Amino acid sequence: MKKFIIAITALGLLGGAVAHAKTNPAKDLKDVRAYFFKKFPGVPLQEYANGIYGVNAGRRVEWESTMEFPPSEPGVDAGKALYNKYKGAFAKCFGNGAGKGMRQNYPKYDAKTGDIVTFEGAINSCLKKNGQKPLGWKKGKLAAMSAYMASTSNGKAINVKVPNNKKALAWYERGKKHFYAKRGQLNLSCANCHIGSAGGQIRGNILSPALGQVSHFPVYRKKWESGGKGVMGGFGTLHRRYGGCNKQVRAKPFKAQSDEYKALEYFHTYMSNGIKVNAPGVRQ
Numbered sequence: 158m159k160k161f162i163i164a165i166t167a168l169g170l171l172g173g174a175v176a177h178a179k180t181n182p183a184k185d186l187k188d189v190r191a192y193f194f195k196k197f198p199g200v201p202l203q204e205y206a207n208g209i210y211g212v213n214a215g216r217r218v219e220w221e222s223t224m225e226f227p228p229s230e231p232g233v234d235a236g237k238a239l240y241n242k243y244k245g246a247f248a249k250c251f252g253n254g255a256g257k258g259m260r261q262n263y264p265k266y267d268a269k270t271g272d273i274v275t276f277e278g279a280i281n282s283c284l285k286k287n288g289q290k291p292l293g294w295k296k297g298k299l300a301a302m303s304a305y306m307a308s309t310s311n312g313k314a315i316n317v318k319v320p321n322n323k324k325a326l327a328w329y330e331r332g333k334k335h336f337y338a339k340r341g342q343l344n345l346s347c348a349n350c351h352i353g354s355a356g357g358q359i360r361g362n363i364l365s366p367a368l369g370q371v372s373h374f375p376v377y378r379k380k381w382e383s384g385g386k387g388v389m390g391g392f393g394t395l396h397r398r399y400g401g402c403n404k405q406v407r408a409k410p411f412k413a414q415s416d417e418y419k420a421l422e423y424f425h426t427y428m429s430n431g432i433k434v435n436a437p438g439v440r441q
């Protein structure tokens with residue numbers, strides 16, 4: 158009897174997979190939200206912007222006291238000074254707002270090139286276009302400046318668009334595949350840790366829900382402060398974090414701004430549509 162039930166369940170899952178084979182971002186988003194709302198009853202959507210602190214009352218207390226004087230502030234100020242240095246270029250590339258109040262719309266599908274443009278990607282290509290040296294992708298100056306610029310979007314709901322065309326949907330599907338694919342020596346997917354085990358513990362860490370994970374990037378981490386680069390040293394971009402999580406399962410990380418991570422960011426951020434930006438987050 159038991160075997161029979163397992164067989165039926167497996168069939169059911171397969172059937173489900175077939176039924177979902179057609180890419181449907183809006184449905185994915187609905188399903189992911191419904192899953193978390195059931196898993197963490199009473200946690201409102203916006204709380205997911207706070208990672209583990211939104212779902213774990215014990216850790217939240219510590220974090221709230223940290224946030225009375227956020228350790229990220231001096232670095233955000235330095236990021237702002239840097240932003241002011243490049244503001245003229247940004248006004249040319251980003252138009253009105255010069256890159257301020259725009260973070261919620263990234264990553265974007267660019268219909269002209271068929272490419273995905275991340276926020277950091279847009280910043281660096283703007284610098285290049287204006288004869289400036291592009292900045293390193295993962296930390297330091299770019300991360301701090303991007304954190305300041307993201308903070309000017311705080312309170313604006315994430316609004317990533319996946320237009321209904323083949324190329325955009327293929328980017329989305331590639332990112333989704335990365336998210337659900339098991340990898341590394343530990344053979345674990347992003348979803349295993351941040352969907353199936355969200356709220357659970359791994360080596361003394363609580364696992365954050367995938368929903369809302371992107372709202373507060375670039376993030377400031379105590380762990381990263383020791384990496385040098387002064388007050389800007391604690392910041393890291395989302396792709397820095399992706400690399401860290403790939404390494405946790407002993408998989409080889411992809412390069413920051415590689416197509417693989419751009420696709421992942423596209424899917425991952427789309428899942429958090431509707432959640433308001435609250436950058437930079439402060440994490441351990």
Ligand code: HEC
Nearest residue numbers: 208345346347350362363364365370398402403405406440
């Ligand atoms: C073995 C479990 C594990 C896997 C697999 C894993 N992560 Fe993580 N991840 C963690 C832990 C632990 C943390 C730190 C605690 C937290 O915030 O969840 C973390 C943190 C994060 C954060 C920061 C959350 C925040 O609030 O700032 C992001 C984003 C993230 N992971 C994305 C991913 C993505 C994308 C993948 C797949 C490429 C992935 N993770 C795979 C364990 C994992």
